Amino acid sequence: MKIYLTLAILFFAQLLFCQYEPFDSKGDIPKDFTTYSYQKYKKELENVDRKSKRRSRKNQKEFFLESNFGIDDLLQSGYVMFNDPVSEYVTEIANVLLENEPELKGKLRFYTVRSSSVNAFATNQGVVIVNMGLIAQLKNEAQLAFILAHEISHFKEQHALKFYLESKEIDRQNSRNILRRKKFENTLTKNQFSKEQESEADELGLELFLKSKYNLDAVKGAFDVLQYAYLPLADVTFNKSYFEDEYLVFKEDYHLNTINPISTEVDEDDEESTHPSLPKRRIAADNIIRKNSNEGRVDYVISESRFKELKKRARYELLEYQLRDYAFYESLYNAYSLQKEFPEDLHLKKIIAKSLYGFTKMRNARQFSDYRLKHKKTEGEIGRVVYFINELEKFEMNALALRYAYSLKEEFKDDVVFQDMIKDLCQDMVNKHSKKLKKFKTGKAPNSANSPLPEKPDEDASDEEVKKYEELLKKQKEEGYNRYTFHGLGDFLEQDHFNAMVDDCKDIKEKKREWEESDDNNTIKNGEFALGENKVLLINPFYVKLNRNFQKQLLIKTEKAQMKFNESIQKNADRLDLKLTVIDPNNFTKKDVEEFNDFKEIQEWFGHQMNMEDDFKMIAFNQERINALTKKYNVDTFVWTGVMTGKKGKNSFDVIGKLIFNQFSWLYTMITPKGESIIFSLALDSETGRARMGSFDYVPYIDHKDIIKQRTYDILSQVKKKRKR
Amino acid sequence: MFRKYIFLILFCILSSFAAQSQKNVPGYLGKKAFVDYNFNAPFLLYLGPKWNNFMHNVNFNYVIRRRAQIGLTVDFFNLHAIPSTGIESINGEKIYSSVSGGGVGVNFDWYSKKSIAPVGNYFRLSVKKLFGQFEDYDYGNGTSFIVDGDYDEFALEFGYGIRRIFFDQMVFNVGGSFGFIPGGGSDGTDERGYAYAVASSYIWRLHVGVGVLLF
Numbered sequence: 001m002k003i004y005l006t007l008a009i010l011f012f013a014q015l016l017f018c019q020y021e022p023f024d025s026k027g028d029i030p031k032d033f034t035t036y037s038y039q040k041y042k043k044e045l046e047n048v049d050r051k052s053k054r055r056s057r058k059n060q061k062e063f064f065l066e067s068n069f070g071i072d073d074l075l076q077s078g079y080v081m082f083n084d085p086v087s088e089y090v091t092e093i094a095n096v097l098l099e100n101e102p103e104l105k106g107k108l109r110f111y112t113v114r115s116s117s118v119n120a121f122a123t124n125q126g127v128v129i130v131n132m133g134l135i136a137q138l139k140n141e142a143q144l145a146f147i148l149a150h151e152i153s154h155f156k157e158q159h160a161l162k163f164y165l166e167s168k169e170i171d172r173q174n175s176r177n178i179l180r181r182k183k184f185e186n187t188l189t190k191n192q193f194s195k196e197q198e199s200e201a202d203e204l205g206l207e208l209f210l211k212s213k214y215n216l217d218a219v220k221g222a223f224d225v226l227q228y229a230y231l232p233l234a235d236v237t238f239n240k241s242y243f244e245d246e247y248l249v250f251k252e253d254y255h256l257n258t259i260n261p262i263s264t265e266v267d268e269d270d271e272e273s274t275h276p277s278l279p280k281r282r283i284a285a286d287n288i289i290r291k292n293s294n295e296g297r298v299d300y301v302i303s304e305s306r307f308k309e310l311k312k313r314a315r316y317e318l319l320e321y322q323l324r325d326y327a328f329y330e331s332l333y334n335a336y337s338l339q340k341e342f343p344e345d346l347h348l349k350k351i352i353a354k355s356l357y358g359f360t361k362m363r364n365a366r367q368f369s370d371y372r373l374k375h376k377k378t379e380g381e382i383g384r385v386v387y388f389i390n391e392l393e394k395f396e397m398n399a400l401a402l403r404y405a406y407s408l409k410e411e412f413k414d415d416v417v418f419q420d421m422i423k424d425l426c427q428d429m430v431n432k433h434s435k436k437l438k439k440f441k442t443g444k445a446p447n448s449a450n451s452p453l454p455e456k457p458d459e460d461a462s463d464e465e466v467k468k469y470e471e472l473l474k475k476q477k478e479e480g481y482n483r484y485t486f487h488g489l490g491d492f493l494e495q496d497h498f499n500a501m502v503d504d505c506k507d508i509k510e511k512k513r514e515w516e517e518s519d520d521n522n523t524i525k526n527g528e529f530a531l532g533e534n535k536v537l538l539i540n541p542f543y544v545k546l547n548r549n550f551q552k553q554l555l556i557k558t559e560k561a562q563m564k565f566n567e568s569i570q571k572n573a574d575r576l577d578l579k580l581t582v583i584d585p586n587n588f589t590k591k592d593v594e595e596f597n598d599f600k601e602i603q604e605w606f607g608h609q610m611n612m613e614d615d616f617k618m619i620a621f622n623q624e625r626i627n628a629l630t631k632k633y634n635v636d637t638f639v640w641t642g643v644m645t646g647k648k649g650k651n652s653f654d655v656i657g658k659l660i661f662n663q664f665s666w667l668y669t670m671i672t673p674k675g676e677s678i679i680f681s682l683a684l685d686s687e688t689g690r691a692r693m694g695s696f697d698y699v700p701y702i703d704h705k706d707i708i709k710q711r712t713y714d715i716l717s718q719v720k721k722k723r724k725r
Numbered sequence: 726m727f728r729k730y731i732f733l734i735l736f737c738i739l740s741s742f743a744a745q746s747q748k749n750v751p752g753y754l755g756k757k758a759f760v761d762y763n764f765n766a767p768f769l770l771y772l773g774p775k776w777n778n779f780m781h782n783v784n785f786n787y788v789i790r791r792r793a794q795i796g797l798t799v800d801f802f803n804l805h806a807i808p809s810t811g812i813e814s815i816n817g818e819k820i821y822s823s824v825s826g827g828g829v830g831v832n833f834d835w836y837s838k839k840s841i842a843p844v845g846n847y848f849r850l851s852v853k854k855l856f857g858q859f860e861d862y863d864y865g866n867g868t869s870f871i872v873d874g875d876y877d878e879f880a881l882e883f884g885y886g887i888r889r890i891f892f893d894q895m896v897f898n899v900g901g902s903f904g905f906i907p908g909g910g911s912d913g914t915d916e917r918g919y920a921y922a923v924a925s926s927y928i929w930r931l932h933v934g935v936g937v938l939l940f
Contacts, residue, residue, distance in 0.1 A: 528791065575755055699839050706753070706890040710844050714751040 020316045020347040023112070023132075024597045027083040028590040032109055032127055036586075037072040038559050040125070041065050055172075056165060063124075063164040069555040071123045076585035078600030079114045080129060083593075086112040086310055090130050092302050093145050097152065097208050104156060110148075114600070116321040116330075118229035122151040124160040132321065135314040136233060137225050140299040141307045142218030150205035157204065159197045166193050187272075194274040202281055206288050215297045216289045223282050227266060231380060232330060233315055234337040235262065238384040242336065248403055248488035249445040250396070256387035262379045319351045323621040324604055326362070326371050328355040333385045346411055350418065353408055354621055356401035357421050363394050364432050365616035395433035399440075399488045401425050406492060417623045423501065424619060430505040437502075442494050445487035529693040531683060532722035535579035537635045539602050541569055545703070546646030550676075561703070562586055565643065565712075572713040578720045581633050598632075601625045606640060606682075609689045620689060630686040637692060638684050641715055645677040645703035675702030679711040683719060693718060750788055753843055753890050753938060757788040761896050761936020767804065767929070778805055780930065784832070788843055792836040798851055801827040826857015828880070849884035849902060880904045886932070896936035903929060 044064040048057055074080060081087060090110045098105040107126040116133040123129075128151045130144075138144050154160070167190050174186045206219065240255045266278050275281075300307060315338060322331035332355035335348045342348060362368040375387040392400065402425040405418070412418040429437055457465045492498040543565040545554045566584060573580035583599045601622055608620040620626065630636060676698065683693035695715065699707055750757060765780035779802070786796035805821035814820060830853030837846040860873045886900020 572754065697839075704889065706844055706893075709893070710751065710753055710841055710890075713754045714841055717751045717755070 020345075021313060022320070023081060023084045023086065023114075023313065023317055025081045025084055025593055027593060029588055029593055029596055030082050030109060031590075032111075032125075033075050033080075033082065033585075033596070034588055034590055036559060037069045038556050040068045040072070041556070044068060044125070059165050059168045060161070062168075063161055065555060067124055067160065067164075069559075071125060071127060074113070074129075075111075075127075078585065078596065078603045081112045081114065084112060086130070086132065086135055086314065089302065089306060089310055090128075090144070090148065093141060094128070094148050094152065096301050097145060097149050097212050100211065104152070108152065108155065114317070114321055116318050116325065116327070118225065120147050120151050122155040122160075124155070124158055126155055128152065128155065132314050132317050133229075134225075135311060136318045137229065138311070139221050139225070140215075140218060141302060141304070142214035142297075142299045143222040143225060144307075145212060145214045145301075146205065146209050146219050146222045149208040150201050152208060153201040153204035154197070157197070157200060159201065163190075163194060163197060166190070191272065191274050195276045198275045199281070199284060202285060203288065206285060210288075210292055213297055213301055215299045216292060216294045218299065219285050219289060220282065223278055223285070227278050228262070231262065232337065232382050233318070233334045234340075235380045235382075236337040236340055238333065238336060238381050238388075240384075240388050243400055243404065246444045247490040248400065249484050250388075250392075251484055254388050254391045256375060256384045259381060259383040260376070260379050316347070319348075320621070323351065323354055323358065324608070326358060328358040328362075328371070329373050329382065329386050329389065331355045331358075332389075333382045336385070346408075349408055350412065353401070353405045353418070353421070356397070356404050357425060358618065358621075359389055360394075360398045360401040360425060360428060361616065361618040363397055364428050365613075367613075367616050393485075395429070395436040396485045396488075398425065398429050398433055399485055402429055403488055403492070406498065415624065416627065417619060420623075421619055423505070426501050427505045427508050430502060431508065440486050440489050440493060443487060443490045445484065445490070529683075529695075529718040530721040530723040531637060531692055531719045533578070533635075533637050533719050535581070535635050536637045536639050536683070536719055537602075537629075537633050537686075538569065538580050538582045538584075538639045538641065539606065540584060540599070540640060540642075541566060541582065542642035544642070544644045546644065548647045550646040559586075565708070568709055569641070569712050569716070572709065572716050575713065576716050576720045578716055580716075581635065598629055601629060602638060605689075606638070606684070609684055609691075612689065617689070623689075626686055636686050637719070638686050639681065639693075639715075639719060640683075641679075641681040641712065643677060643679050643703060643708055643711075646675055647702055648674040648676060676700055677703050677707070679708070679715070681715040750791055751841060752788045754893060756938045756940055757794075757843075758786065758939040759843060759896050759936050760785045760939060761898055761934045763898060763932040763934030765800075765802075765930050765932040767802075780804070782932065782934075784934075784936070786832075786834070786843065790842070792838075792840065792842055794834045794836075794842045794847075796832045796834070798830050798832050798853070799827065800829075800853070800855075802857075820862055822859070822861040824857055824859040826855065826876075828853040828855040830854060830880075830882075832882075843888055843896070844890055846887050847885070847900075849882070849886065849900075851882045851884070853880045853882060853904070854878070855880050855906075878906050880906050890938065894938055896934075896938060898934035898936070899932070901929060901931045 041064055045061065048060045048064070050057070052060070087110055090112065094108060094110055095105060098108070108128060109126060110128045110130065112135070113129050113131050115131045116136075117131055118133045118137050120128065120130045120134055128148065130148075134147065135144070138147075170186055170189050170193075209219070210216075240250050244250060269277070276284075315334070319331050319335055319338075322328070322334065332352055335351040335355065339345065339348050359368075362371060372390065373386045375383045375390065378386050389397070402422070405422045405425055409419070409422060455469075457469050461469075489498075541562075543558060543562040545557045545561055546552065547554055563586075566582065566587060570580065570582065583595050583602065585596070585599055588596055604622055605620050605626050608618075608622075612618065679695075679697040679699065681693065681695050682691065684690065685692055697711060699711070701707060761784050763782040763784065765782055767778070767780055781801050783799045784796050785798075786794045788794040803823065803825035805823045807821065830851050832849055832851035834842070834847040834849050836842045837848075840846055854877070856875070856877045858873065858875050882902055882904035884900055884902030886898055886902075888896060888898045890896055
């Protein structure tokens, strides 16, 4: 009995210390994800209205082509989940709404997308996608039901198709009357049409919603959620003291005293928007709701506990997306606010450490400007976080991140990636702020650290008073760091382990240089590589065919070429006796759900690595999961490769020139179409993200089979080849 | 004297390239050797009878570097041309000088930056030993008679071409080349004069070839 009790306590303790449980797709992969876009397109062609005008038929075909390929791009991106708890829950709610419409129910499929934005949308093919950001922000199940009803109405009325056809018609008229109509007016006309569709979806969605037992107040609530979608998950008071202790103290003026209040005003002018303004939507909805009774209606039909559990998980999930998108202010503040609810959760502390790490790396590498927020443009308490982070000097930021992460060292002692992050912060501190680091002192910060700023003299103060004030201010700034941040590592500097780590970081530049000169460096002469790998993981090989002059992708040809390309790669790997595990979203079968989830991780990781530059290397935030995949597939190199190819337009001068100067080249030009191809490859070390191989070959021909085969063989042979010592 | 050894010197240079063959030599899907036959239309085609005025050439090539290959080349031909006197007919009947023979040599092909041997555009340098027999009409004394003899000379040849591979096996090749005998033109002997004429006939020699990948 005691054993069971202990186990139960341990189980709940684990829950208490880590609330995060990532979402993943489960079960069989739905057909939406595995059917080729071309097949979907062919099937949808049956829906073309044969009685319509020729131009309209052409536009309908175009729409089916673009929409099928477009939605498949999203579905195969790895970011859309199926059979996950949220998608299942959303499907159940939709089933409640569509209880009396079995035919419509049969046509719809519901998925969730890993995105932090508050949104949901429906495609013409019956796919309804709900963003995780929406789930995290909604207050109850009824609000979700209303939003689903709205999206279902979009599908029912085929709004996407109608909008496309109408837009084409507006464009056509515009091109004919180019002198009379301006482009801006053209956009306004389209927006007007879109607004009408949105109003119609609201109205029809409400009709559907009213047939259910859901609480009518949810409609108002859903509009509130949309109105405040830009805000963080909660508005919790933030003070810099959160990061302070007896060693690390920040200047008082790093704290923002006055924040912008959360605005309750809504812009009623929707002329340039595709959606009607929220007040208009509220009024229209109110007019319908008023005629109906709210008696007996409830917030939850499926399950309250399930909604709350999913919402909690969604909020945690959101933090991961925000880290992925380098939205560090948001991830930091949201994790901070969640800590009020789950104060002992280690995962939240890890998110905060990662956010601080992200800030540090970006600021040290001068890559911060694109992601920098301005506190004056924020609303609510997040403004204090923004202000605090922006006010910190670079070395203070680094010291804070290092202190925060190092203090969690023991909690995450088995987490290799977390330990690497600490070392990376230490390296930055040593290499980028060496002068400042020398000034760091042992011992606690002086008690007087937070002495108030000198009082600013009045406008009519004498010159002497102003001068005195300025001198005081200058003196305080000079002494400031001594009194504040320079004690920030005071306790750690007394620890042998920390000092050893700092010493180790000092040698890193030398070690890096040695490594570059050593045999481990895979680059051989003339930009050729020899990785010496027998087994690699190839991720998402792509083949893009472009039209003449490279303006547009040839969707159908691309898909067909993609299939042949994959075969060609596999054959070349066999020729080289290279074990190749291919994770290709275009070729998943329904049983490949694991690969589907793995693809998302690797895709995200590659995306991160592609953002890195020589001077800016940051450990990927999903590196832990990538390390697990490295073990799973028993590889240490991930390869990504692809081809982009297109025909060139005829150039008469070129042809005549060749005719005169080079007869056989002219002959060649005549028998082989002109074009350009780019063959791209990138191989990354799965543990460090270091590029082991990268090539960007330009070939002045279209994608001749022999050239493409030879190039892919070449890439794989460089992967396989061992460097001669 | 230098002329006698130029073949040897160039052969050594080319062989040293071969000796350096190393590292990443992908060839075509791992295959580096191929043999091809080229059908050549020399400039003499326009001067002589068009029905049989062609040269033939067989090449064996081996890719030694990422953008280079070395090979053995064998030419054979039987060409006809307007006689050196410029007289095209006697008693209304067309007459031609003729030269038949061949050449054996080594070639070295450099592929353009955007190519990987053996696919793509290439520049060729080859060193050949030419040999053969010639016949010519001489009206120098007012009566016609035939001058004939043998020749045996070294020649340099430069070329440009495009090579492609179909069905992973078949080599297709188009291009052009020209050649000359180092040391200038005729030194006064008939043999050299004719050898030079033969080498000169390589100018604007255009070729189309097919072959197979071996290993």
